[in-house]
Amino acid sequence: MADNKRRIRFKSIALLEAVIILILIVLLVWAAFIRGRNEAVPANAGSQKAEVRRRAVIEKEETFYQLDGKKILMNDSTYGEVFVPVYEDVPASTIDLDELTMRNGYAYYKENGEVTSTTGVDVSEFQGEIDWEQVKQAGIDFAFIRVGYRTYGDGIVTYDSAFQHNIEGALDAGIKVGAYFYSQATTADEAVEEADAVIDALADYKITYPVVYDWEIVHDAARTDNVSVEALADCCVAFCERVKDSGYTPMIYQNTGTAMRKLDLPRIKDYDFWLAEYADKPSFYYDFKIWQYSNTGRVPGIKGDVDLNICFRPYNGKVKETTTKTD
Structure with a gap:
């Protein structure tokens, strides 16, 4: 019992x-x-249309080099000429370098005898007061405006003091506009924070050209000096996916050396690429849509040096809808 x-x-x-x-x-x-x-996180708090910005799903993917012995040759300050094998799953550039010409300080690209490229600048508060009407008359088709930056010491997201003046001046002059953010993100969450700051700032403007993630190595006791390859790729994907979800075309900006040695190119191959390489002809093997060929350009209406760019594929397609317009 x-x-x-x-x-x-x-x-x-x-x-x-x-x-x-x-x-x-x-x-x-x-x-x-x-x-x-x-x-x-709501996309535009002041918008009448409810939006939700999602976080990108960060996926790691397998990738493979070419098996046919194809290689890229580069110069290294220590070893001289060095090589890396070619990725078979990253699109190569199709630009015919023989069709690139320089005239009056600007680069042009021809296809079937016709100029198909557009000419642009990228500017920030460092260019000072800009006369955008003169810039337009000088033959500039597009301008990338710096929205802001994260400080490389304490990591504070800050808006460019000339952003509003520059973007409204360029648009009023009939120049097509893109935007960029100078990142010092060390995590995907910080990259999302930067993307949200950009999206909020651009909400009332007509953006035709891409919204760009500009992550650079500073080598001056910066917070990004020891960021891993994987973390950098995570930041690129997180920023670009956030931007794409808000209706813009995402793009990544980088110089040749950092792109070849630091960027996980197979993980970012689906985003448009803006190459910085100051030379007579670009040497970058992989696909790029815009080439920044000079940081000492001269353009009427801009005092001092300015970056010059050639766009091989003009961005004239879908533009994000806005709820308000500039005067």
């Missing part, structure tokens, strides 16, 4: 424990659901 009572008591305790575990599981699932809803 005593054994029967113990068995009944044990069964009762086991049943009670099972009920408690079931209740805890239900509560945990409900809490996760509520937390997920609370963490969603």
Whole structure:
């Protein structure tokens, strides 16, 4: 009899424990659901149209070099000429370098005898007061405006003091506009924070050209000096996916050396690329849509040096809809 009572008591305790575990599981699932809803970030708080910006799913993917011995030759300050094998799954550039010409300080690209490229500048507060009407008359088709930057010491997201003047001046002059952010992000979350700052700043403007992620190595006790290859790729993907979700064309800016040695090119191959290489002809093997060929260009309406760019594929397609317009 005593054994029967113990068995009944044990069964009762086991049943009670099972009920408690079931209740805890239900509560945990409900809490996760509520937390997920609370963490969603609205795209444009002032917009009448409700939007939600998602976070990119960061995926690591296998990639492979060419097996046919194809290689890229580069110069290194220590070893002289060095080589890396070619990625088989990253598109190569199709630009015919023989069709690149320089005239009056600007680069042009021809296809079938016709100029198909456009000419642009990228500017920030460092260019000072710009006369955008003169810039337009000088033959500039597009301008990338710096929205802001993250400080490389303490990591504070800061808007460019000339952003509003520059973007409104360029648009009023009939120059097509893109935008860029100078990043010092070290994590995907920081890259998302930077993308959100850009998206908020651009909400009221007509953006035709890409929104660009400009991550650079400073080598001056910067917070990004020791960022890993994987972390940098995560930042690129997180920023670009956030931008794409908001209706803009994402793009990554980088110089040849950093692109070849630091960027995980297979992971960013789906985004347009803006190459910085100051030379008579670009040497970058892989595909790029814009080439920044000079940082000492001269353009009427801009005092001092300015970056000059050639765009091989003009961006005249879909533009993000805006709720307000500039005067």
